[in-house]
Amino acid sequence: MSIQNGLASSSRRYDCENCPLRPLPGFRKFERSELAFIDKLKKGELAVDKGATVLVEGRRSAHLYTVLSGWAFRYKLLSDGRRQILNYAVPGDLIGLQGGVMGEMQHSVEALSPMLLCVFERESLHELFRNHPGLAYDITWIASREERMLDENLLSVGRRSAIERTAYLIAFIGSRAKAVGLNGGRLTRIAFTQQHIADTLGLSLVHTNKTIRKLMDRKLIAWRDGGCEIIDHEGLKQLAGWEGLGKERRPLI
Template sequence: MENTPLARKLGAFVALSGTELAVLETLHKRRRTFVAGRDLFHQGQSGQAAYVLASGWAVSYKILQDGQRQIVDFQIPGDFLGLRSVLLHMSDHSIEPITDIEVTEVLATDLLDVFARTPRLATAVLWAASRDEAMVVEHLVNIGRRNAAERTAHFLLELGARLSLVGMGSKAGFACPLTQYLLGDALGLSSVHVNRVLRKLREKEMVTFRNGFVAFDSHNRLTEFAEFDPTYLDQVGPLLM
């Protein structure tokens, strides 16, 4: 259990004991798989469960009245899917698998039981939710105040840091199934503009996104270019022993 993405993610905040890991394991009782392109749940849907993403990638998004889509974020292994929707009893967004995914279904009663048995796990989940909120704030800054190249670089650095936390990335790079269309919807850019920006960053020998892999040609230079400060991700090691 120590090596599951969720345990690795929560373990960055709380040094999980054997007992807490065993309790966390109880959230993984109901495993399900979903194919790419078919929504787990829809905006406005009520009564659905939450999920923990075990493998694969998903995207959360909102559809506007004119049919346009705004991507809120991408979900990677270790992330909760629809946690807020369970607590609020209605989903304010949709979630779609980008790749085939495996998840574990989590009911509100499951969470309440875990929180009652191990309050430190409740603290860790609160940290994870707060971290997700901090990322949404940073995405607003990204779209509102950074130019296209800066916001693309910042977003790729953030993805790399998130994946590194769960053992799926490093400062060298990470496997990435995102298309330029998906990146465009997340960054407020057209796919053509994304293509130009990626070419510019590649020509400056900072990052190369090719054949499903993001390679940081110079992680330090890209970080400086994007003014990327990972403090908001709070990946500093366990704070609660």
């Protein structure tokens, strides 16, 4: 199930000034002119069902999206159907930037839960870069942060043991979720399956299950029907050898 370009709703529940994400301490404040420009660019909001493909590798999309609520993940498929999950998107993340700059997507994006997306036209990027250098810097910052996260993920897959990389992944996603107010700002539940973990870390499902059980035995996590529940976030970070997210305030487009 994929989303077609023409399905972006013109209705709005939120204008940009009253966005529920803006009061969160993790996001930087906009200048009034920047906020007015972004509000003008926003074409509507799109509700997405769990499991829907928001963007498809190899295709062009007329739209960029900011995640207003819910979870998603970015992935690539091999010709035999094997999947590599590259990263996860949480509220405040901009998705579709790669297609907006390079013409077509080099990866796909799937909704991990029901989502609400803010919709922007891809062509609006030209005006943003031309007339709003502060926002253009924000786009560059977002791309650089994504590169930094992928560097850490590559380090994890390449050098951490299975239990260390699993601890890192859960701590990393839990930290990002807490920063944007998911789960009420508490480190509780991550709505993914063990197959998602396996496809992110390059492990077999059997190996992933055994590793999850080791984390459960150490009382670091619990596994419920709705996903992974974090019990000891600091313990996960210590096991992974990860210092955690920085405290810099991030842009919100």
